[in-house]
Amino acid sequence: MEWSPKYLTGNALVDSEHEQIFAMVTDVIGQKFKERGEKIETVINFFVSYTLQHFSHELKLMEDSGYPEIQEHKRQHAEYMEKVNALKAKIETDPNRDISVEVGDVIADWLENHVLCSDKKMALHYRDWMKEVGNEDGFGATILMGL
Numbered sequence: 001m002e003w004s005p006k007y008l009t010g011n012a013l014v015d016s017e018h019e020q021i022f023a024m025v026t027d028v029i030g031q032k033f034k035e036r037g038e039k040i041e042t043v044i045n046f047f048v049s050y051t052l053q054h055f056s057h058e059l060k061l062m063e064d065s066g067y068p069e070i071q072e073h074k075r076q077h078a079e080y081m082e083k084v085n086a087l088k089a090k091i092e093t094d095p096n097r098d099i100s101v102e103v104g105d106v107i108a109d110w111l112e113n114h115v116l117c118s119d120k121k122m123a124l125h126y127r128d129w130m131k132e133v134g135n136e137d138g139f140g141a142t143i144l145m146g147l
Helices: 012-029 040-065 070-093 100-132 141-145
Strands: none
Touching: 012 040, 012 100, 040 070, 040 100, 070 100
């Protein structure tokens, strides 16, 4: 799996967090964490925490801009977290289990179906809203800084 510009939504905050999530998943798939002497449980716990933080940032953008599809977007996030938590439970049950393929499948599905569709749509709505409220470029650094 490789990060690609096709996954960019046009929102700097969302894009940087997506890229960081992708890097963490690549780390798990390639098992690079082992080279650093880290346990998979530590990596997965950080991944879950970071992903939840990212989802809260997206939620704020949607709430601030009055995104009309917020409930569906939240549902997708909850569904994704169910899959991630299922992977976490597998690791807690068997710390020696290799979940790299399963992690790859979950993130590939998320990138292809959520980021390329739902997140891009949300980011476009946010940009248009920012233009309406007087931000010329439509990205709103001051609002993003408040996250």
